Amino acid sequence: MVTVLRRPPPVGETSDPVVAAAPHVPPREVFRRFWPYTRGGRRWLLPVVLLSLTAPVVDAAELWLFKIVVDDVLVPRDLRPFLWIAPAYLGLVVCSGVLGFADDVTSTWVGERFLLRLRSDVFRHVQGLSLGFFERRRLGDVLSRVTGDVDAVETFLLSGVADALYYVVRLAVFLGLLFYLRWDLTLLALVIVPLFWGSARHFSRLIKEASRERRRRSGSLSAIAEETLGNVALVQAYNRQGWEAGRFDRENVGRFRAAMASVRIRAVYGPVVETIEVAGGLAVMALGTWKLAQGQLTLGGLLVFLALIGKLYSPVRGLSHLGTTFYAASASAERIIELLDQRPQVAEAPGARRISRARGDVEFDGVWFRYPGTDAWALSDVSFHVAPGETLALVGASGAGKSTLAKLQLRFYDPDRGAVRLDGTDLRDLALAGVRDSVAVVLQETLVFHGTVRDNIAYGRPDATDAEIAAAARTADAHEFVERLPEGYDTLVGQRGRTLSGGQCQRLAIARAMIRDAPVLLLDEPTAGLDAGSGRRIMEPLRRLMAGRTTVVISHNLLTVRDATRIVVLDHGRVVERGDHRELLGREGAYARLHRLSAGAVPP
Numbered sequence: 001m002v003t004v005l006r007r008p009p010p011v012g013e014t015s016d017p018v019v020a021a022a023p024h025v026p027p028r029e030v031f032r033r034f035w036p037y038t039r040g041g042r043r044w045l046l047p048v049v050l051l052s053l054t055a056p057v058v059d060a061a062e063l064w065l066f067k068i069v070v071d072d073v074l075v076p077r078d079l080r081p082f083l084w085i086a087p088a089y090l091g092l093v094v095c096s097g098v099l100g101f102a103d104d105v106t107s108t109w110v111g112e113r114f115l116l117r118l119r120s121d122v123f124r125h126v127q128g129l130s131l132g133f134f135e136r137r138r139l140g141d142v143l144s145r146v147t148g149d150v151d152a153v154e155t156f157l158l159s160g161v162a163d164a165l166y167y168v169v170r171l172a173v174f175l176g177l178l179f180y181l182r183w184d185l186t187l188l189a190l191v192i193v194p195l196f197w198g199s200a201r202h203f204s205r206l207i208k209e210a211s212r213e214r215r216r217r218s219g220s221l222s223a224i225a226e227e228t229l230g231n232v233a234l235v236q237a238y239n240r241q242g243w244e245a246g247r248f249d250r251e252n253v254g255r256f257r258a259a260m261a262s263v264r265i266r267a268v269y270g271p272v273v274e275t276i277e278v279a280g281g282l283a284v285m286a287l288g289t290w291k292l293a294q295g296q297l298t299l300g301g302l303l304v305f306l307a308l309i310g311k312l313y314s315p316v317r318g319l320s321h322l323g324t325t326f327y328a329a330s331a332s333a334e335r336i337i338e339l340l341d342q343r344p345q346v347a348e349a350p351g352a353r354r355i356s357r358a359r360g361d362v363e364f365d366g367v368w369f370r371y372p373g374t375d376a377w378a379l380s381d382v383s384f385h386v387a388p389g390e391t392l393a394l395v396g397a398s399g400a401g402k403s404t405l406a407k408l409q410l411r412f413y414d415p416d417r418g419a420v421r422l423d424g425t426d427l428r429d430l431a432l433a434g435v436r437d438s439v440a441v442v443l444q445e446t447l448v449f450h451g452t453v454r455d456n457i458a459y460g461r462p463d464a465t466d467a468e469i470a471a472a473a474r475t476a477d478a479h480e481f482v483e484r485l486p487e488g489y490d491t492l493v494g495q496r497g498r499t500l501s502g503g504q505c506q507r508l509a510i511a512r513a514m515i516r517d518a519p520v521l522l523l524d525e526p527t528a529g530l531d532a533g534s535g536r537r538i539m540e541p542l543r544r545l546m547a548g549r550t551t552v553v554i555s556h557n558l559l560t561v562r563d564a565t566r567i568v569v570l571d572h573g574r575v576v577e578r579g580d581h582r583e584l585l586g587r588e589g590a591y592a593r594l595h596r597l598s599a600g601a602v603p604p
């Protein structure tokens with residue numbers, strides 16, 4: 001049996017776990033980290049504690065009344081004392097009901113407020129992490145931490161502590177009464193306490209391991225579900241449902257085994273504790289009966305003594321059980337701490353400059369960049385300059401580093417060497433919000449949120465008026481198709497724009513960028529995924545959007561590129577050519593080759 005319990009919960013067949021376990025954190029550190037979240041609710045902690053402290057006193061008073069009933073009413077068969085005992089008993093019951101109600105409501109309020117704060121803060125923190133974090137981590141696991149693990153921290157910090165206090169007070173009140181009644185019997189009853197503690201410590205450790213495994217598996221399950229369901233079209237098109245289901249099942253079985261391991265431990269623990277308890281109770285009963293026979297104890301005294309022993313064991317058991325609950329909760333707390341310990345890779349420098357409106361002068365100066373955890377340079381010594389209002393086109397084969405440049409321009413990452421500048425100032429010296437406010441983006445994969453068409457356009461500037469939204473949609477050539485939608489601007493578009501065509505999504509994205517009215521425009525493959533006709537139709541609204549703004553356009557479609565003030569050709573992260581369309585064609589180099597390749601799609 002011991003070996004069955006000792007055996008660590010099976011880690012399953014995964015040599016490469018979907019989600020790794022979070023590092024161990026000592027309980028004191030968990031307290032230190034989460035205590036600040038009790039701010040605002042702390043003044044209610046004392047009333048909560050006081051309320052929970054009164055309950056054992058009322059309990060003890062009820063028991064004492066019972067003793068009086070036995071000794072003064074039942075044994076002498078005299079009903080007179082019952083006339084005051086009955087109303088006193090009723091009064092105590094009503095009093096305990098009222099106190100219980102107040103205790104429940106206030107303690108839940110304190111706990112839920114704590115969670116309210118913590119959940120929002122964890123979400124805000126995660127949202128503020130750099131793109132690099134999301135590129136490395138499994139989204140499903142992050143979601144399971146934000147929505148699932150957070151709750152356990154409350155158990156660890158508040159309800160756990162409140163329960164511990166409650167048990168300690170019960171213990172003190174009942175022990176006091178017991179000693180008052182019969183000190184010798186009480187000492188005998190206490191002999192079993194060390195046994196309780198010993199077993200609690202042993203089982204808590206086992207429970208913690210099982211809980212850690214269970215939380216880790218839950219994170220893996222969410223990760224797989226999110227990846228599979230988020231890409232359901234791909235999964236179904238390639239008939240990978242069986243494989244995905246297998247992956248899900250493996251983690252599911254892992255979670256099942258971890259849950260069973262934890263139940264096994266708890267299920268053995270319960271009877272062990274009960275046996276110890278009954279043995280103690282029987283010993284006390286034997287000695288008590290002897291004392292009763294000797295006339296050293298009244299019948300009421302013995303009955304109350306035994307009832308009190310029952311009450312005494314319950315907080316002792318509760319306290320030792322609390323250890324297992326504590327350890328289970330700390331497994332979740334560790335996962336939250338690991339998340340909170342993540343620092344954004346790009347952080348705002350102290351005293352960073354705020355810019356109200358940039359002119360739009362963009363410069364990459366000797367930029368070298370390597371993605372964290374990789375060896376190869378994604379960009380090597382890239383330099384270019386785009387003056388306000390100019391258009392720079394970045395072209396190059398797939399993987400040349402074009403999108404990486406866009407990420408650096410938005411300061412999703414910082415360069416390892418060199419600098420990216422806006423209006424002559426290094427982005428690292430500017431306030432992050434200012435940098436991003438200066439840029440409007442139209443990306444390769446158009447981001448359309450679940451919401452109305454109006455919400456989607458106004459995402460670029462939430463305070464935009466209806467007239468401004470319609471004007472932006474007109475410039476983006478979106479107004480007409482929006483008007484034809486069943487509810488116009490109030491039509492709901494599905495997540496990722498599933499209910500719109502690629503071209504329509506793109507036009508919404510152009511309207512969104514339009515309404516943002518930023519001095520710098522970043523177009524990453526704005527015509528990708530559109531057929532030649534739609535691509536051409538989008539050009540006109542794009543040109544309107546680009547007018548008067550500094551534009552960096554990344555495109556394979558050389559139609560977008562031909563009018564650019566300057567074209568930079570990238571190859572394996574290096575600038576291999578630069579110039580305008582005519583110059584580069586004449587040079588018969590990389591650009592001319594790319595041009596010939598796409599000549600079929602582009603009219604000369």
Ligand SMILES: Nc1ncnc2c1ncn2[C@@H]1O[C@H](COP(=O)(O)OP(=O)(O)OP(=O)(O)O)[C@@H](O)[C@H]1O
Pocket residue numbers: 135371372374378396397398399400401402403404405
């Ligand atoms: N998050 C990442 N972590 C590690 N390496 C990355 C990451 N993103 C891109 N890379 C690598 O950096 C290099 C440049 O990628 P980038 O996405 O900038 O290319 P691109 O020119 O935009 O390609 P495409 O035209 O296909 O979009 C590639 O070798 C790519 O594998």
